[in-house]
Amino acid sequence: MAAKNLKRVALLTGGGDCPGLNPAIRGAVLRLAQEGVECLGMREGWRGMIEGKADPLTPADVAWIVGKGGTILGTSRTNPYKKEGGVEKVAETFKKLELDALIAMGGEDTLGVASKLWTERKLPVIGVPKTMDNDLSATDYTFGFDTAATVAVDAAERLRDTGLSHRRVMLLEVMGRHAGWVALFTGLAAGADYVCLPERPVDVKDMAAKVKAAFAARKTALVVASEAVDLPGETVKKELDEFGHEVLKSRGVAERLTEALEKETGLEVRSAVIGHIQRGGAPTLFDRILGTRVGVKAAELALAGDFGNMVALKGNAVVPVSLKEATAKLKTVDKEWLDLLDRLTAISGKTPVAA
Ligand code: F6P
Numbered sequence: 001m002a003a004k005n006l007k008r009v010a011l012l013t014g015g016g017d018c019p020g021l022n023p024a025i026r027g028a029v030l031r032l033a034q035e036g037v038e039c040l041g042m043r044e045g046w047r048g049m050i051e052g053k054a055d056p057l058t059p060a061d062v063a064w065i066v067g068k069g070g071t072i073l074g075t076s077r078t079n080p081y082k083k084e085g086g087v088e089k090v091a092e093t094f095k096k097l098e099l100d101a102l103i104a105m106g107g108e109d110t111l112g113v114a115s116k117l118w119t120e121r122k123l124p125v126i127g128v129p130k131t132m133d134n135d136l137s138a139t140d141y142t143f144g145f146d147t148a149a150t151v152a153v154d155a156a157e158r159l160r161d162t163g164l165s166h167r168r169v170m171l172l173e174v175m176g177r178h179a180g181w182v183a184l185f186t187g188l189a190a191g192a193d194y195v196c197l198p199e200r201p202v203d204v205k206d207m208a209a210k211v212k213a214a215f216a217a218r219k220t221a222l223v224v225a226s227e228a229v230d231l232p233g234e235t236v237k238k239e240l241d242e243f244g245h246e247v248l249k250s251r252g253v254a255e256r257l258t259e260a261l262e263k264e265t266g267l268e269v270r271s272a273v274i275g276h277i278q279r280g281g282a283p284t285l286f287d288r289i290l291g292t293r294v295g296v297k298a299a300e301l302a303l304a305g306d307f308g309n310m311v312a313l314k315g316n317a318v319v320p321v322s323l324k325e326a327t328a329k330l331k332t333v334d335k336e337w338l339d340l341l342d343r344l345t346a347i348s349g350k351t352p353v354a355a
Contacts, residue, residue, distance in 0.1 A: 008038045009101045009302055010054060013071040014045030014078070014110030018132040018144025019283035020291035021105060022065040022072055027295025028103055028128075029062045035303055040097060045106070046113060047078040050086050052093045066288055069147075069281045071105075079242040080113060087117070094123060101302040107131035107142070108327055109243040111310060115323035118308040127310030127323050128298045130291075132279055135179035137331035138321045139312035143294070146286040148175070148278040149185040155274050156190035156222060163220035163270070169211055169261060171223040171271040173254035175278055177245070180333045182278070183226035184341060194345055196225035196257065199333045201232055208264035210345060215267055225257055227273075249275075293318050 009032055013021050029039045039057040042048030080086030104114040105128040117123040129136045132148035152174045163170035176182035180197030187195030193214035194207045214221035227248045239247040254271035261269045294311040297318045301309055309320035
C-alpha cells in the first residue's frame with residue numbers, strides 16, 4: 001500500500017445519521033492507523049470543516065463502537081455552498097489542519113458537496129455512502145437501510161397484533177424521503193396488505209378495496225406508507241432544507257391516509273409514525289459488516305491516493321465509483337419491484353393469522 005505521502009486524514013459524517021456509521025468510522029480509523037496515518041474527526045459534518053473544529057480519532061476511540069448506533073462524530077445538514085465563504089473556509093481547514101485527505105460519509109447531499117470540492121477544487125476527498133433511504137444509485141445497498149427496515153418490520157408486526165385484537169385496520173408511516181425502499185421492504189417483509197410509495201400516487205379506491213378484502217378474511221389489515229406519498233387532489237405546503245430537499249416531518253401522511261381509509265372503507269383505522277426510531281439503535285449484522293467494509297476500503301483508497309471516488313457495494317464486492325457518477329441520479333423503486341409488490345398484495349383469503 002502506497003502510504004508514504006499520507007500523514008493525516010480527517011473523517012466526517014453528514015446528513016441524517018444511521019446505524020452503520022460507527023462501524024464505518026472504526027473500519028477507516030483502524031486501517032489507517034495500521035499504516036501510521038493519524039486521523040481527525042470533524043465535528044458535525046461540513047459544519048466542522050467550515051469552522052475548523054476537529055478532535056483526535058485514535059484506535060482506542062473507535063475500539064468498541066462497532067455495535068453502537070448514531071455517529072460518534074455528530075452530524076448536521078450544513079451545506080458549505082449555502083454559507084457565505086463556506087467553500088473557502090473548507091479549503092482553509094484543509095491547510096490549517098494539514099489534511100492529506102478527507103473521508104466524507106453521507107448521502108446524496110453530503111457526497112454532492114464532496115463531489116464538487118473534488119471537481120472544482122481538487123480537494124482530496126473520498127466518499128462513503130450511508131443512508132437509511134437506500135437511494136444512491138451507484139451502490140447496491142447503503143448501510144443504515146437494513147437496520148431501518150428491520151426496525152420498521154418489527155413495528156408493523158406489533159401493530160398487526162393489536163389490530164387483530166381490536167378488529168382494526170393498522171397503518172404504519174415510515175421514513176425514506178423520495179424513495180420508497182423502506183416502505184417497500186417493510187411491506188414485503190411484514191406481509192402488508194397495501195403499501196403506499198412515493199413513486200406513484202396513492203389510488204385510494206384500490207387501497208380501500210384491498211384493505212376491505214384483507215379485513216374480511218383476517219379481521220385486521222396492515223398498510224405501510226412512505227412519508228412522502230401524495231394523495232390525489234391534495235396540495236401540501238413545502239418547507240425546504242439547505243440542500244433544497246423537502247422537510248417531510250409535517251406532512252401528516254399517516255393522518256391523511258387514515259382519514260381517507262376510514263371514509264372509503266367504513267372501518268376503524270389507527271396509525272403510527274415510526275420516524276426517527278428507525279435511525280437509532282444498534283446496527284444489524286448486515287450494516288455492521290457493510291459499514292466496516294466500506295470504511296476499510298475508503299481508507300485504502302486514501303492510502304492509494306485514489307481521490308474523487310465513493311466506495312460502492314456491487315454484488316458482493318466493494319469497489320470505487322466516481323463521486324460524480326455516485327451522486328448523479330437518485331435510485332427509486334422501479335417497475336420490477338412494483339410488479340412484485342402488486343402481485344403479493346393482490347392475494348387475499350383466509351390465513352392462520354385470525355384469532
Ligand atoms: O435521509 C434520511 C432521512 O431519515 C429521511 O428518510 C427523512 O425524510 C429525513 O432523513 C429526516 O430528516 P431529519 O432527521 O432532519 O428530520
